[in-house]
Amino acid sequence: MDTQARSAEARRVDVLLRGGTVVTMDAARQVWAPGSVAIEGRQIVAVGEVSELDGAYRAARVIDCTDRVIMPGLINTHTHMPMSLLRGLADDLRLDVWLYGYILPVEREFVTPEFCFLGTLLSCAEMLRGGTTTLTDMYYHEEEVAWATVESGMRGILGETVAKFPTPDARTYEESLRYCQDFMERFRGHHLITAAPAPHSLYMTTPDILRETTRLARTYGTTQLIHVSETALEVEDWLKDTGMRPMRWLEEQGILESPVVAAHCVHVNSEEIEIMARHRVGVAHNPSSNLKLASGIAPVAEMLARGVAVGVGTDGCASNNDLDMFEETRLAALLPKVATGSPTAVPAVEAVAMATIMGARALGIDKEVGSLEPGKLADVIVVDQRTPHTWPLFDTTGLNVYSQLAYTAAAADVRHVFVDGRQVVADGQVLTVDTPQVLERAQHLGQRINRFFVERQDSVLDKLVDIGGIERQETFEIQAKAVLNDRAAFEAGLAHRQVHITGHTLRQQYDTYFDFGDAGQDRLRYREDQVIRADGAKEPIYTLTLTGPAREAEFEHSVVLSRARFTAPADRSLRFYREYFAPAREVEVTKHRERYHIRYQGVDFAVNLDRIVEPRAAQQYIEIKSRTWSEQDAARKASLIGELLHLFGATDEDMVLGEYPDMLG
């Protein structure tokens, strides 16, 4: 058949990407050079040699791809898009300082639906510019994330985060789960969006939460997203608490019976890798983030060898700090080499597979995207090959083009991007996001966040952070304080058959409170805590504690739910801290404390009986405290504290609010 005749019966298509090096990433890893790809509507209709497609297809639009790679769009298997707005806020810090000192306070203050929408647009602009066509997100207000993703024209597996702590969009996990279900319902069957549950991690959820998210995932036929074994400590703790490593525990709980995408998997052993292979757990490997947070290097070569589908992820901008899939793909090829000691580990072709078809497999969408094959959705990118940092291109091993992509290609080399058949980047310009406007809005928001820091935190927390040693102590505490008017009633309460005393100490506490003249904002407490032992010897413990003023909630009987605190061992003198923090005001409180650890109705409480020595106070005080995680739990504990107050003889009139320096100062 001559060209004329074939051309007469040529099929009409929308777009012909013509004359590039077509890297199909199909099962045979076919490369057509030069080759073409024909797109019609949402789909790829043909992939092959230039001459073959020239004859068979007539395109409304032909894009010359000479000296360019035509390949599947990159698939980012793990990120937190809105966090691009927190990029570079605080780096090179200890993980806990970074998280509890910076990220969580800012998230509490700023993470609104608008924040999530804007941050998603910013991230999508960056990812599209760099050739990513599918992303996997875990954040809050995920419906906003979804609408912004749709606006940018990207494909997304979007997970609403569920955690046992209050989050920016839910005071309790029950709220999160309701939000998640509504979100999944709303986006059911959407052509770009898969709404999914994202239980944060084992340590930030409970078995209850995981049962619920698994039920949701099954009901809607989706995968669920979770962080697993990112740090060694997390694994150790889990092992200590449950006797099982995390992946083993997930298997035991039946969570792996339906699809799961596990982010990180830095600390998984061979047994766990077998479990992952058996249950087809998809892995999101985030090399930059794992390096930056010093989490470790994931055993990628072993996971691949055992047939686990490992995709590439960028993680969020707070820990990367960008969303450059070419960079992550490069690291996905480089790190296993040094980790195994073999330069042959994870060759370029395998890294490119991780960023495309294997990532799709990890997410369970490899039937639809991840390779250039007729019938698949048209998620296609065109990448410049002829630049001073990528040229020349050899063909000595059949694998050279993969080397070019894995070891030299950069985000800025991407020329065109199609998602679902729609062109969203042309000649390096993102068509779907008004980038200058998004950058402008990000700047304004960034300035607000900056002020929040400089004004509210810089003076105390940052300085606390600077001198190191910060540790998370209590996150949420439910507590009540009352004047003790009837010591006998208190003793009777302690002796009640439902009150079990599990511990008792006597302490002399010398507290110095630093206030900063900002009307009850941050307050820093330097405490010399002397436990008085039976033999009379005293062992002082020095701590520095930062308290914020806010209360999360109030319950009956003046029971309050208080916020996260930060505590550091104080290894320097009071004089040092005084000079260093330069407080506006100091209050000294010395007290004698009897501390009882009790168990009541199966719950642990600390009960403090305080006698204020300096400034001398007539009354004694009783404090009852317990840690808490969820709304239900807080409500239950508030109610138990009410009962205990009653048992200890305290009435509502005896209740007091605030800390000692507020009451006495």
Place this chain on the structure above:
Amino acid sequence: MDTQARSAEARRVDVLLRGGTVVTMDAARQVWAPGSVAIEGRQIVAVGEVSELDGAYRAARVIDCTDRVIMPGLINTHTHMPMSLLRGLADDLRLDVWLYGYILPVEREFVTPEFCFLGTLLSCAEMLRGGTTTLTDMYYHEEEVAWATVESGMRGILGETVAKFPTPDARTYEESLRYCQDFMERFRGHHLITAAPAPHSLYMTTPDILRETTRLARTYGTTQLIHVSETALEVEDWLKDTGMRPMRWLEEQGILESPVVAAHCVHVNSEEIEIMARHRVGVAHNPSSNLKLASGIAPVAEMLARGVAVGVGTDGCASNNDLDMFEETRLAALLPKVATGSPTAVPAVEAVAMATIMGARALGIDKEVGSLEPGKLADVIVVDQRTPHTWPLFDTTGLNVYSQLAYTAAAADVRHVFVDGRQVVADGQVLTVDTPQVLERAQHLGQRINRFFVERQDSVLDKLVDIGGIERQETFEIQAKAVLNDRAAFEAGLAHRQVHITGHTLRQQYDTYFDFGDAGQDRLRYREDQVIRADGAKEPIYTLTLTGPAREAEFEHSVVLSRARFTAPADRSLRFYREYFAPAREVEVTKHRERYHIRYQGVDFAVNLDRIVEPRAAQQYIEIKSRTWSEQDAARKASLIGELLHLFGATDEDMVLGEYPDMLG
């Protein structure tokens, strides 16, 4: 003084970079935001606040740097520029396979002065585009490298490589040293180029070579460049041979008395780091290359803690595969975190210092470049901050801009580059290199290299490589072969008082030679080698050896110097290899070999007495062999072999050339 009055007495300058975030990298790490930099002639004349410089300077040209960083140009402390022409030729291979199977053969064939000039232009175009202003090179034909560097307008510390092996520009190291001295003489006092000696490494040089390069460096007042402790094996071998680790040995030899820039230093221990600090050895840290070749992760945090000046390097494109200093700087910050387990190791500001002022210190040029300070040479770059992958910018810690540069900035973000006061990049366009023409020429050369591979090597070596297990065995061998006509004379020779027999084995060797029909090109030998022990038991060793046809040199008495060979343990059957390699012709040779290891005049030789069993040959043959490294050494050994042949009773008429299948087949 009001603006008017100040303006009247304003000093005239050539260029004012105005209104950016000026990251000075001076000793105080001052940042001016917004700030300006004034350039006059080759120098920076002022750095400071916008308003201050606006009043004090009137510029012929003002460049608006709003939302851009103005910073010192990046300093690449280690590369091999011409190797950009070999980018992606062969990746993900074992180090020895990569080096001996690909890089060395191609270098022998293609590395001409023209190759080095073109490759340097390509590399300079890439580096300038990515904000590098100073580079440190080690390669061959370094004068060509220098002229191309000058043409591109970059600053270079350029090292002519000296090695004990023949190199592309010198058959012997004596030639290299002469070339090096001429080169240093020619570029003495050049405003952009410092010509330096670059002894390759300890294992590729000799103490003689190092003494000479050190003398040269002292004479010309330059540093010298050398690879040190890149791999663990290299260190082990050196320790075994000399009883000292490499840095300790360098100190002992007095090499560290004058300035040295040591590339890699992956495997240096604390004692060596102390030595480096004491002698102010500069380090070129090449993170990508060390990952890709699985060399390891250098102890950067410890080196920095002990005050060693560690710069950032890209290494050459054959092991990276690009020259992206932002990428290397990012890894210089990331890898120490995972290596030490601490996310606070090598914070962003320190990584940026490594890429600028500390790199300059490592090279001994920190008085001239590396920071933005009045009086320093104007090597300045302007980098876009307001992009979707870098925005927003915070100012919460005073270090945020360093995070932006280390963790998010990309080569493509560089807008302007000045070297020595001359603008060489404007709006992302390289002004000094005709990039399209260079890419075109690189393509043509690349195609020639490609053909060389596909035609000459693909059929045998690549396939040998593919099945793995290749090892370097002999690199250069000086040898002679003769018919043995007088056994008694041979025995007498062995018994001569100057001949010391150090070993003796009896072997039965079954050799199968594969020829490939290309007129004496590659030949593959499958050998079953049975050492016959005293008790008669036989232990077969199977090897596969690739021999090239070429001889490097011939000496008197038909003594020849033969080229590198490749040997692999043959762990598969002859049948497998026959099918796999599909030779055009096979020759089988079975022989009985008596092997004597002897020492004569302080030199080790192997002497083989061969009786050919199949095809049956009347004569016996005697072979004398020894390894060699340099021209002088080869000449001396050729002469000793001549003497031995005489001792063993062989005359010139008895001499034969070629391998057994050539003689018998």
